[in-house]
Amino acid sequence: MKRFFSILLTISLVLGLAGCYRTQPTEPTEDDTFVIGFSQVGSESDWRIANTKSMTETFDGDPDYEFIMENARQKQENQFASVRRFILDGVDLIIIAPTVEDGWLTVLTEIHDANIPVIIIDRSVAVWDENLYLANIGSDFMSQGQLAVQWLEKQTFGETETDETDPASTDSAETTVKILHLQGTIGATAQIKRTQALEEAVESHENWEITSQLYGDFTEAKAYEVMTEYLKENTDIDVLYSENDNMTFGAMRALDEAGITYGKDGQVKIITFDATKEALQYCLDGKIDLCVECNPMFGPQVKELIEKYRNGETIPKHVHVDESAYTADDLTQEFVDARPY
Numbered sequence: 214m215k216r217f218f219s220i221l222l223t224i225s226l227v228l229g230l231a232g233c234y235r236t237q238p239t240e241p242t243e244d245d246t247f248v249i250g251f252s253q254v255g256s257e258s259d260w261r262i263a264n265t266k267s268m269t270e271t272f273d274g275d276p277d278y279e280f281i282m283e284n285a286r287q288k289q290e291n292q293f294a295s296v297r298r299f300i301l302d303g304v305d306l307i308i309i310a311p312t313v314e315d316g317w318l319t320v321l322t323e324i325h326d327a328n329i330p331v332i333i334i335d336r337s338v339a340v341w342d343e344n345l346y347l348a349n350i351g352s353d354f355m356s357q358g359q360l361a362v363q364w365l366e367k368q369t370f371g372e373t374e375t376d377e378t379d380p381a382s383t384d385s386a387e388t389t390v391k392i393l394h395l396q397g398t399i400g401a402t403a404q405i406k407r408t409q410a411l412e413e414a415v416e417s418h419e420n421w422e423i424t425s426q427l428y429g430d431f432t433e434a435k436a437y438e439v440m441t442e443y444l445k446e447n448t449d450i451d452v453l454y455s456e457n458d459n460m461t462f463g464a465m466r467a468l469d470e471a472g473i474t475y476g477k478d479g480q481v482k483i484i485t486f487d488a489t490k491e492a493l494q495y496c497l498d499g500k501i502d503l504c505v506e507c508n509p510m511f512g513p514q515v516k517e518l519i520e521k522y523r524n525g526e527t528i529p530k531h532v533h534v535d536e537s538a539y540t541a542d543d544l545t546q547e548f549v550d551a552r553p554y
């Protein structure tokens with residue numbers, strides 16, 4: 214008996230260390246329970262934590278489902294290991310939130326050969342054979358980036374600078390807009406598309422300039438570190454284009470410490486992605502200028518797709534969640550308080 218308990222303890226410790234989560238750990242699995250294995254990216258941001266919550270809560274407590282989640286801690290090789298464990302376990306369906314787009318062909322082929330359906334959520338995978346997965350549900354990251362640059366266009370339109378050496382001169386050139394770009398995990402769809410939208414806009418605006426691209430890996434700690442270092446030598450920044458809220462929070466801390474103002478009455482305009490409750494509050498308070506929404510609460514939509522699939526209905530290959538962008542003018546305290554993430 215003692216040995217039995219110590220084995221149990223060892224198993225639960227091992228599962229805990231592997232970042233494994235099961236909805237009904239003590240219930241015996243009934244034959245008709247639909248078992249889902251979910252490989253989640255990590256817990257790098259508030260967005261991710263909200264997404265994990267939405268996914269687990271959707272399947273929690275539903276006796277039709279057993280939901281096994283493994284946290285990859287932002288490493289693709291951990292995702293490969295999880296997926297291979299799911300295949301060996303003989304799960305009924307696999308959900309992958311891929312860390313990066315590349316490198317999935319082998320593992321997706323293995324899942325396909327095992328006859329297990331796959332749903333890709335949040336970011337995408339770069340495989341041209343779309344038969345390797347049932348559906349891809351998540352954000353339209355390109356549209357998000359475009360919302361951001363369109364807003365910036367309106368802010369900077371028509372700003373000019375006159376030739377200071379000749380006050381009588383009527384010639385004027387548009388003021389240079391110096392953009393500091395904080396990037397998320399390189400190779401993740403959210404990074405690729407948000408970056409692409411900015412780079413394309415810079416190409417088509419002669420007076421826009423990306424002064425530097427800093428790597429923040431979607432985390433607050435990394436962004437704080439790189440921003441602190443950067444600001445020691447460079448302070449001439451008009452716009453911060455930050456690819457997620459947590460990096461923005463880290464950057465704001467670094468700006469505060471460097472004595473650089475930002476937001477509505479400050480030197481640096483801040484554009485951020487995700488629009489979490491905390492970021493919206495900063496926006497309402499005039500500290501962040503634009504929050505582009507990225508909605509993580511799509512667990513119920515994923516379940517709906519799975520139910521359709523189980524009923525033999527056809528499901529769309531690509532599903533985008535609804536999103537918009539907010540400035541302080543669009544917000545009220547009630548709206549911010551009611552934000553679910």
Ligand code: GYE
Nearest residue numbers: 257258260403431457507
């Ligand atoms: O913007 C960021 C997260 O892929 C949409 O990843 C997701 C991004 C999100 O860590 O906060």
